[in-house]
Amino acid sequence: MALSLLERAQVCFFRAFAALFFRLFQLFSGRAASSRNKLPPVSNPLLLLPATQLARKIRRKEVQKKTFINKLTNYTFYVTDGTSLSRFAAALQEAAQVDKLIEEETGGEEVLEDRLPFLGVPLSVKESYSLQGMPFTTGLVSRRGIVATVDAPPVALLKRAGAIPLGVTNISELCMWSESHNHLYGITSNPYDLERIPGGSSGGEGSILAAAGAVIGVGSDIGGSIRMPSFFNGIFGHKTTPGVVSCENQYPPTSGRWSEYLSSGPMCRYAEDLLPMLKIMAGPNVSMLSLNTKVDLKKLRFFTIPHDGGSVFTHPVSKELMDIQRKVAERLECDLGVQVQKVCLPELRYSFQIWDKYMGLPDKEGKPPIKFAELMGEPGRPAWPLWELLKRMVGKSDHTMAAILLGLIEMIPISQPAAFIVPKKEKLQKDLDEMLGTDGILLYPSHPRVAPKHHHPLFRPFDFAYTGILNILGLPVTQCPLGLGEEGLPLGVQVVGGKMQDHLTLAVAVYLEKTFGGWRPPGAN
Template identity: 80%
Template sequence: MALTRLEKAQAWLFRAVTAFFFMIFQFFFTRRPADSVKKLPPVTNPLLLQSATQLAKKIRRKEVSSVEVVQAYIDRIQDVNPFVNAVVKDRFAAALQEAALVDKLIEEETGGEEVLEDRLPLLGVPLSVKESYSLQGMPLTTGLMSRRGVVASVDAPPVALLKRSGAIPLGVTNTSELCMWLESHNHLYGITCNAYDLERIPGGSSGGEGSILGAAGAVIGVGSDIGGSIRIPCFFNGIFGHKTTPGVVSSENQYPPTSGRQDEYLSCGPMCRYAEDLLPMLKIMAGPNAHMLSLNTDVDLKKLRFFSIPHDGGSAYTYPVSKELLDIQKKVVECLEADLGVKVQQVCLRELRYSFQIWDTYMGLPDREGKPPLAFAELMGEPGRPAWALWELLKRMVGKSDHTVPAIMLALLEMTHVSKPSPFHIQQKEELQKKMDELLGTDGVLLYPSHPRVAPKHHHPLFRPFDFAYTGILNILGLPVTQCPLGLGEEGLPLGVQVVAGKLQDHLSLAVALYLEKTFGGWRDPGAE
């Protein structure tokens, strides 16, 4: 108990000090979006209201051309991107040329629709790509000013596989600086806004993906997740996303690179507006590793065991889960029990109170050969010398730093983070891992909050920097998670829940996502009245 009290005291003191400095930084040194428009135009083209699976089928059947579909999405991006600033570099001209080639291929195909579906399941469907993924001919900077002008020479494996399946990339989307913050903001591309309220954040680091998908400027996209970078943007923007079991989808040719043991916690996966696209996208993105997952197995939801954890048990580092998110998770439980005849068991795992500390500890562990992870300051200075955080802080105060406040603060915190990994938190993780693995097994599904609150206003995460622990802990546990939208809340902002399954049981959470979309309505047009 004494250790818990000490940690609470340390966390309170740390939050008080950082909140004081962040308040000063926000007032003097951060920029807000200048646009006064708060709502996006509604979707008017019916092609934008169909899943990628449906669009591919219509293109194969010549009911619509790929050029028409691609042009519809280009038009929508041009309508909404001036407001959300999600797509940071487009390739519209090349995409239209590729769409024309698709239409020509279909005209000349003699093997029939089934042959095309088997060979090219996403033929002619537009795709958005997170800028941290290598997409040949497109920038690969993750918002770092010193990498301005860096252009990818190859495709990252998941992107290559999606292109090989017939998908057509339209462009790349914004991230937080070096993909290590909750808000997608950097000084190279600027700040990205939430699709449902331009005064709110879209999440990070896949915030550009979340925003453009939520805004109906894309139908499918790709994200990466080491602490919630797929799930938080999907939650904040009312779309579906899947954090795959680690090691299934390749994380090669992304920037920044992983180091230490971070590759054990990084997951790549699909982001999309319609639940039925999750499974076919994952099959494609997994490539030669698809056999590791039971993606062709039919799932009978009535035979699954369901669990619910409403909050982390009162961590000193995170804020309490809001009433509307507690209520919507309770409603999911009630629907599951009424519709499926199952019993959803509420459980409490005390180790979840240490979620942030566990995540922080494991992200800093050295690799198997004893080599520590790359320092964040090193990445900030790439390709030159490491950044000097104190100097960048002074430069930021006079508006001269190339780095954002969160990046500078992370580098400053790194300077004080000199202690060895805590044996206590390693023990807590091992105990939590054992309990979670036993709880879920091969037929268990867990409901867990995505975040303590709906999308906050710009820069407000500076005051609550550790709330991502609700997603981050699941990275360290190596579990697959599907983020599911659950309608809109009191302020017209998306609600949602994480659906967690056991390792390599991704098909279970994906099946639950289909049920939740049918029950709660899935994605909603942010421009609708």
């Protein structure tokens, strides 16, 4: 399909712009200082258990909770300050209280399982969520010292179910980048290769869970912030149908129409933990989903789309990722006797433009979303990206190059006219809604490539469109790991369902884990 003159100009501009700032970053900021290696193998078998199995062992007094927590808090993936140390101490006290509770319970294991399904299970929390007594900065130097006074609803619900928070994990500055890096806590690495990124913005969650430094975690997703870290780190992550899991008490706050695209959801190493986590996190909205419905995979309709059709903003999907997605389709057909239909939706090539346009739309009262430069300056005056760029060149800016780049792009009117983009989104929405219905599953790439090296997303800033478009469409998606690729890095695929059909994608995730092996310990390869 021929490109319009406007599209060609945009491509040239963005590629030159990204290349310029990637070069500037190399010149003035340097590269991440890490040698090419991965974490050592996990030595304690308790750290390799799913949350459901660990909770069962705890209820049966087969696990010493305090010893278990001690082993986990030896990891250094959590953002650290005085409050983090106090959270670790509190976790040990809470583990001791679990022991006491089990000793005093007279109703038996079944009563505890029903009332506290995650009793004693260690939990990590993305730093953009409010976790009482913990840092609540979203990686902004200007918010240093801000501490959460309440628990965000999904966190409170998991705590009420018995989970023990160990701390909060690193994110990208203001949650708007695909690499978890900020100048308050530093940069997070991928446990499979410390020269690689763990993704963003829930990158700390992806990294710590993949490294077995926590058992379950909480993430949020407005452009792929659960699914990209889950993909890069070889774990499971679920972007819930919007509106099911509360997104309150997160920072930055939603504005414009962001609440329509933002989802909170579970992240974990094992598919069997996704469903019970979601049942808890959904709280009073759990009845919106059919999570107790038994799913017969043989009665589902399956579709696969190997790439976005050649978007000018994204790089081509790598051969190994297209190959593994093809193998998934072949196994589905062989094991279940279903037919996986390969489809093409031309509007997908406009995924980035659709995401960009809809993220900028005003709310129902006509109020536009808050500017990124305003968020950068919180709690003071808005930042001036050009000035921050000059400061960055001499190492004086409190902001990452990614944040500065986003602030600069915001100053340039790049969005295509609504008259061009809106019909494409509506056509794509109609086609996918009709295709998936209440019994359809779509396989779609999680990203064009496996985890890139540190800072390389600056050169390829729009590859997130593979996940971002599904936020705008409001569909539930489960990211599923599919083993390791040629470079020893995780492979994966997005499993997409129709609206409110989260139970279908979660059931497919369990099948794919059994078929392709699920999470692989980083140090074991």
